[in-house]
Amino acid sequence: MFLTFFEPPADGWHVRRDDLLDRLSREWPDARLVPSAEMGKSEMRDVGWTYDSSEETVECWSAQSGDGISLDGDEGMVVQFVSWFRRLVPREIDVTFCDDMYSFSLMIPPGSSPGDVLRMYSETA
Numbered sequence: 001m002f003l004t005f006f007e008p009p010a011d012g013w014h015v016r017r018d019d020l021l022d023r024l025s026r027e028w029p030d031a032r033l034v035p036s037a038e039m040g041k042s043e044m045r046d047v048g049w050t051y052d053s054s055e056e057t058v059e060c061w062s063a064q065s066g067d068g069i070s071l072d073g074d075e076g077m078v079v080q081f082v083s084w085f086r087r088l089v090p091r092e093i094d095v096t097f098c099d100d101m102y103s104f105s106l107m108i109p110p111g112s113s114p115g116d117v118l119r120m121y122s123e124t125a
Contacts, residue, residue, distance in 0.1 A: 004096065004097050008067050028049075051077060068085075082117050095107070095108045104121075
């Protein structure tokens with residue numbers, strides 16, 4: 001399991017639910033929204049979705065606070081959604097990518113491609 005998140009700035013900026021859903025539907029039209037009943041009850045989870053390519057799959061859910069997403073799946077798909085989420089966040093806000101045990105922690109620079117994220121992640125192994 002992986003996490004991508006940021007510390008909300010003093011002005012309270014966050015990824016709004018409607019913006020996330022709009023971008024998800026436009027940029028990942030084959031993503032399948034997961035009803036909250038299937039995600040399991042949680043005060044932390046908001047929007048859930050899965051995405052299957054011909055070879056890889058990923059399950060994601062956004063934080064209700066709008067400051068991150070959790071990802072579970074194949075590395076190739078995980079890094080694609082990390083890169084995508086980075087693009088939703090203003091450049092001046094630092095975005096972190098880590099696993100759920102915090103065994104590594106990477107700052108994802110603005111403009112990072114999935115390949116960039118994969119390279120940074122591979123260097124932690």
